[in-house]
Amino acid sequence: MTAQLIDGNALSKQLRAEVAVRAAKLTERGITPGLAVILVGENPASQVYVRNKVKACQDAGLHSVLEKYPATLTEAELLARVEALNNDPSIHGILVQLPLPKHIDDHKVIESISPLKDVDGFHVASAGALMVGEPGFKACTPYGCMKMLESIGYDLRGKHAVVIGRSNIVGKPMALMLLQSSATVTVCHSATPDLAYHTRQADVVVAAVGKRNVLTADMVKPGAVVIDVGMNRDDEGKLCGDVDFAGVKEVASWITPVPGGVGPMTITMLLVNTIEAAERL
Ligand code: GUN
Numbered sequence: 001m002t003a004q005l006i007d008g009n010a011l012s013k014q015l016r017a018e019v020a021v022r023a024a025k026l027t028e029r030g031i032t033p034g035l036a037v038i039l040v041g042e043n044p045a046s047q048v049y050v051r052n053k054v055k056a057c058q059d060a061g062l063h064s065v066l067e068k069y070p071a072t073l074t075e076a077e078l079l080a081r082v083e084a085l086n087n088d089p090s091i092h093g094i095l096v097q098l099p100l101p102k103h104i105d106d107h108k109v110i111e112s113i114s115p116l117k118d119v120d121g122f123h124v125a126s127a128g129a130l131m132v133g134e135p136g137f138k139a140c141t142p143y144g145c146m147k148m149l150e151s152i153g154y155d156l157r158g159k160h161a162v163v164i165g166r167s168n169i170v171g172k173p174m175a176l177m178l179l180q181s182s183a184t185v186t187v188c189h190s191a192t193p194d195l196a197y198h199t200r201q202a203d204v205v206v207a208a209v210g211k212r213n214v215l216t217a218d219m220v221k222p223g224a225v226v227i228d229v230g231m232n233r234d235d236e237g238k239l240c241g242d243v244d245f246a247g248v249k250e251v252a253s254w255i256t257p258v259p260g261g262v263g264p265m266t267i268t269m270l271l272v273n274t275i276e277a278a279e280r281l
Pocket of ligand 1: 095096097098099120140141169266
């Protein structure tokens with residue numbers, strides 16, 4: 001069996017076109033949806049991510065400002081910038097790119113963002129809303145994974161989903177979203193003794209570890225759906241995910257590629273969250 005691809009680029013194109021229509025409607029009403037992106041320091045991967053986020057906004061007719069600061073920026077200075085953006089009516093979404101330099105407390109900065117502008121969905125208020133099934137901004141990467149499952153008409157009710165990874169920005173919110181859709185959810189992580197035991201029972205596997213070949217063909221039930229959140233480099237420096245794509249695609253029914261899978265969807269859901277923030281006004 002060769003799996004069908006869940007094409008993140010194609011789905012993103014469709015969803016971003018819908019965002020562009022909504023952005024145009026808001027702009028007609030005199031509200032141009034605006035996203036502020038803050039980058040502190042010179043992390044090369046972060047530089048690429050923020051550039052892509054800002055460009056995607058502009059392509060969809062959103063207003064986007066990129067604020068770049070040196071790694072020497074103090075925590076107090078960063079908090080002051082966030083506060084100014086919280087009070088700026090032209091800005092509907094605020095994103096502080098992570099990781100931040102070590103001398104800055106990530107949590108403190110995230111909590112300083114107004115929950116009304118928390119388009120990353122990282123604020124405790126957003127995470128708490130997801131936890132109790134109330135409306136709020138959803139973390140973009142797991143939200144994008146859910147949209148990919150929706151795009152193939154996959155009904156999660158009663159299915160067994162295994163999430164590999166327990167980060168605050170992917171693994172944990174992913175598990176909650178799957179649970180909200182009535183899947184039975186198992187969360188595996190670095191202290192799970194026998195990962196393959198769990199993944200072999202899964203109808204859906206989401207790999208979000210940040211390490212190559214975390215999921216290989218022998219660990220996948222035939223016909224399972226495999227979502228690869230990983231963003232790694234192989235020995236030749238080529239982008240690859242957490243999943244051994246060549247092997248797993250022969251066992252799975254659906255699989256997301258890297259690149260062209262979850263990556264573009266993360267940015268797409270950021271645009272969706274930003275437009276929703278602007279529409280709420
Ligand atoms: N660093 C890695 N992924 C993300 C993300 O989705 N948002 C932010 N703010 N930082 C990140």
